[in-house]
Amino acid sequence: MAAPPLLLRSVPALRLRLHLHHRLFSGGFRPLCAAAAAAAASASTEPASPGEKASPEDKASAVLSSAKEPPKYHRWDDPDYRKWKDKEEEILRDIEPIVSLAKEILHSDRYLDGQRLTAEDEKAVIRRLLMYHPHAEDKIGCGLDYIMVERHPQFRVSRCLFVVRTNGAWIDFSYQKCLRAYIRSKYPSYAERFIREHLKRGSG
Numbered sequence: 001m002a003a004p005p006l007l008l009r010s011v012p013a014l015r016l017r018l019h020l021h022h023r024l025f026s027g028g029f030r031p032l033c034a035a036a037a038a039a040a041a042s043a044s045t046e047p048a049s050p051g052e053k054a055s056p057e058d059k060a061s062a063v064l065s066s067a068k069e070p071p072k073y074h075r076w077d078d079p080d081y082r083k084w085k086d087k088e089e090e091i092l093r094d095i096e097p098i099v100s101l102a103k104e105i106l107h108s109d110r111y112l113d114g115q116r117l118t119a120e121d122e123k124a125v126i127r128r129l130l131m132y133h134p135h136a137e138d139k140i141g142c143g144l145d146y147i148m149v150e151r152h153p154q155f156r157v158s159r160c161l162f163v164v165r166t167n168g169a170w171i172d173f174s175y176q177k178c179l180r181a182y183i184r185s186k187y188p189s190y191a192e193r194f195i196r197e198h199l200k201r202g203s204g
Contacts, residue, residue: 087190092198094186095179098128102175106159111149113159122147125161129178132185139173141165 075081101124105111117125125147133139143166152158152172160172180199184191
């Protein structure tokens with residue numbers, strides 16, 4: 001019995017489909033996703049220049065360099081740095097009381113312009129500040145009568161500490177200059193670094 005014409009026409013298409021199926025699963029063709037993965041793998045291991053193979057060490061180095069390194073605190077392992085930080089804290093503790101007092105005298109309502117300091121404040125300012133001024137003798141002149149707060153003669157927005165001499169003359173002095181001189185005399189090995197990092201208003 002002869003095969004129906006429709007069945008005969010479908011035989012070549014069926015053979016082609018079976019042939020492709022055989023090549024696909026026998027290794028003749030690779031699926032698209034596998035081919036893309038293989039291409040990406042070969043691209044990632046290509047040598048930097050033609051004819052040069054990447055060694056295992058190079059690959060390991062590339063992986064390590066791509067990872068983010070943890071922060072390093074090597075400065076704290078340095079004995080000199082730890083010694084500086086300890087000394088820095090010591091200086092800050094030492095000067096904090098007199099700095100706080102000077103700022104309170106000058107920048108609060110505790111004293112009016114032209115007012116004399118109390119005996120307690122005057123003693124602290126003379127002992128911890130004025131005596132260390134680079135030109136203390138010139139400031140005191142003929143003799144110290146008392147310390148007062150007043151506006152700077154040229155910069156009227158600023159208030160300063162003033163030496164009032166026994167002859168009635170008076171002259172301003174910078175507590176910052178006194179403070180720098182004090183630190184230089186007591187902490188000579190650390191003074192300049194401390195002044196540079198904490199007392200930046202001029203060099204004194």
